[in-house]
Amino acid sequence: MPAHRFHGGLQLEKHTTGVLARPIQIAAPSVVLALALQQHRGLRLSASVRVGESVAAGQVLARPDLDIGDPRWGAWLHAPCAGEVIGIETRPLIQQPTQSGLHILLRVDGIDSVQAAPFDWQNMTREAVQACLARAGISGLGGANFPSADKLRVAVETLILNGAECEPWIGCDDGLLIEESADVLLGAQILARACGALRIDIALEAHMTRALAALQAALDEVPMPDAVPMRLHRLPSRYPQGGERQLIEVLTGLQVPLGQHPSDIGVLVHNVGTAHATACAAQGRALTHRIVTVTGPGVHAPGNFSVALGTSVADLVAQAGGYTARARRLLIGGPLMGIALPHDDFALQKGSNCVLVLDAVRDLVAEPSHACIRCGDCAEVCPARLSPQLLWQSTQSQRLDQARENGLMACIECGLCDLVCPSHIGLTQSFREEKQALWLADHRARQADDARQRFEQRALRLQREAAALEARRASAGKEALSASVVALAIAKAKARRIARPGEDGGESAP
Ligand code: SF4
Numbered sequence: 251m252p253a254h255r256f257h258g259g260l261q262l263e264k265h266t267t268g269v270l271a272r273p274i275q276i277a278a279p280s281v282v283l284a285l286a287l288q289q290h291r292g293l294r295l296s297a298s299v300r301v302g303e304s305v306a307a308g309q310v311l312a313r314p315d316l317d318i319g320d321p322r323w324g325a326w327l328h329a330p331c332a333g334e335v336i337g338i339e340t341r342p343l344i345q346q347p348t349q350s351g352l353h354i355l356l357r358v359d360g361i362d363s364v365q366a367a368p369f370d371w372q373n374m375t376r377e378a379v380q381a382c383l384a385r386a387g388i389s390g391l392g393g394a395n396f397p398s399a400d401k402l403r404v405a406v407e408t409l410i411l412n413g414a415e416c417e418p419w420i421g422c423d424d425g426l427l428i429e430e431s432a433d434v435l436l437g438a439q440i441l442a443r444a445c446g447a448l449r450i451d452i453a454l455e456a457h458m459t460r461a462l463a464a465l466q467a468a469l470d471e472v473p474m475p476d477a478v479p480m481r482l483h484r485l486p487s488r489y490p491q492g493g494e495r496q497l498i499e500v501l502t503g504l505q506v507p508l509g510q511h512p513s514d515i516g517v518l519v520h521n522v523g524t525a526h527a528t529a530c531a532a533q534g535r536a537l538t539h540r541i542v543t544v545t546g547p548g549v550h551a552p553g554n555f556s557v558a559l560g561t562s563v564a565d566l567v568a569q570a571g572g573y574t575a576r577a578r579r580l581l582i583g584g585p586l587m588g589i590a591l592p593h594d595d596f597a598l599q600k601g602s603n604c605v606l607v608l609d610a611v612r613d614l615v616a617e618p619s620h621a622c623i624r625c626g627d628c629a630e631v632c633p634a635r636l637s638p639q640l641l642w643q644s645t646q647s648q649r650l651d652q653a654r655e656n657g658l659m660a661c662i663e664c665g666l667c668d669l670v671c672p673s674h675i676g677l678t679q680s681f682r683e684e685k686q687a688l689w690l691a692d693h694r695a696r697q698a699d700d701a702r703q704r705f706e707q708r709a710l711r712l713q714r715e716a717a718a719l720e721a722r723r724a725s726a727g728k729e730a731l732s733a734s735v736v737a738l739a740i741a742k743a744k745a746r747r748i749a750r751p752g753e754d755g756g757e758s759a760p
């Protein structure tokens with residue numbers, strides 16, 4: 251048991267028994283897969299295929315659109331199935347349903363997978379492993395979808411493998427660990443190699459009994475030569491323990507300062523699904539499928555499914571038995587941190603871990619909201635040690651600078667303040683929107699700053715080039731001048747010889 255705990259949090263009733271009752275099922279892909287080029291916020295991909303082109307399963311569809319000199323790796327995008335590219339179109343993004351982005355539309359005509367060459371990670375440098383992971387399309391499967399290779403750039407001492415799946419309805423990591431523990435451990439070793447970690451801490455919650463047993467059994471098997479030491483931690487179930495900062499605090503007692511990254515204190519956190527995808531990549535399989543939990547009182551047959559990226563929510567729900575009469579609200583993710591979808595015509599991407607269909611009883615936003623009564627319950631449960639009530643006041647009066655000062659950017663959007671608020675105020679959604687607005691403002695300011703620096707550097711370079719050209723011209727002029735002086739002297743000497751024949755011992759006229 252760990253000696254530390256994080257501030258706030260709640261113990262929530264789990265709803266994963268039904269999902270874990272069956273093994274992971276293979277879902278049939280949609281007839282047309284829609285693969286988003288916008289993967290993680292702020293990083294674009296450029297299509298490497300044209301409309302009308304036939305592609306093999308596993309073929310690269312898009313690569314990161316990075317400027318020359320950009321230090322990031324990004325994560326490439328591959329075809330989950332063989333087929334024909336029938337369009338590259340703008341569609342709503344599943345992780346930000348109010349925004350749109352380009353998607354590659356792939357009409358599926360075969361599901362054979364094509365293996366890429368495996369890579370020998372044990373005999374490669376850190377950077378070479380990172381490059382292989384970027385080319386295999388590995389990104390965070392816990393939901394953030396951040397390119398893993400970029401996270402691995404900074405060397406750290408401790409790698410934490412996050413299996414503490416804390417949202418009460420999601421069971422994709424639990425199911426994966428039950429069935430694929432050995433590959434998860436192999437992936438952890440590769441990730442440790444890529445970030446230089448000296449130890450690996452694996453964190454699971456106490457209710458994940460079958461996953462804990464499977465992992466312990468895999469750990470007890472003959473260890474790999476030169477393996478980085480691994481320790482398994484069984485944590486008391488408490489939401490949101492799977493949050494990166496919360497998990498680090500529980501395992502190490504260290505808090506990641508606001509505005510800094512876990513790597514700044516020598517720690518890196520990766521999801522167990524990411525570790526599994528990493529092991530697959532080393533065996534020659536790019537990231538083209540992921541495990542998705544389909545669950546809730548609004549679906550007939552909840553379960554975990556291995557899903558081709560780009561498959562539609564509607565097709566996946568149909569394979570989970572379809573909607574029940576109680577279905578009322580559709581979410582991507584869990585009930586607390588999930589994103590509400592207005593309909594099911596969205597395509598699942600790398601960050602889509604759960605399709606949740608709620609009924610009226612469990613719909614957190616069903617109640618009308620009232621004025622804040624200043625009870626303070628929201629501050630008591632907030633794992634980021636914020637005062638959601640004060641943040642709410644700032645965001646409602648559009649005082650975003652004040653909200654920033656009050657720690658808005660530290661909000662992890664866990665949804666606990668909504669859950670306990672007796673006035674049913676939609677605090678989290680408001681914080682999510684304002685954070686996005688601030689992030690966009692910061693991003694634009696950074697872009698403007700970068701553009702200004704580029705302009706200044708270009709002006710300096712042009713100045714330097716002009717000065718160098720001028721110097722070359724001046725030196726060429728001097729050379730030309732001295733050459734003409736020599737030519738003049740020779741001409742004069744010749745003229746003198748003609749005027750005084752035989753003077754220098756040369757031939758004389760008869
Ligand atoms: S829990 Fe709701 S009512 Fe209570 S202080 Fe927070 S915002 Fe106000």
Ligand code: SF4
Nearest residue numbers: 632661662664665667
């Ligand atoms: S959503 Fe944000 S403000 Fe609300 S409890 Fe979670 S971290 Fe705190």
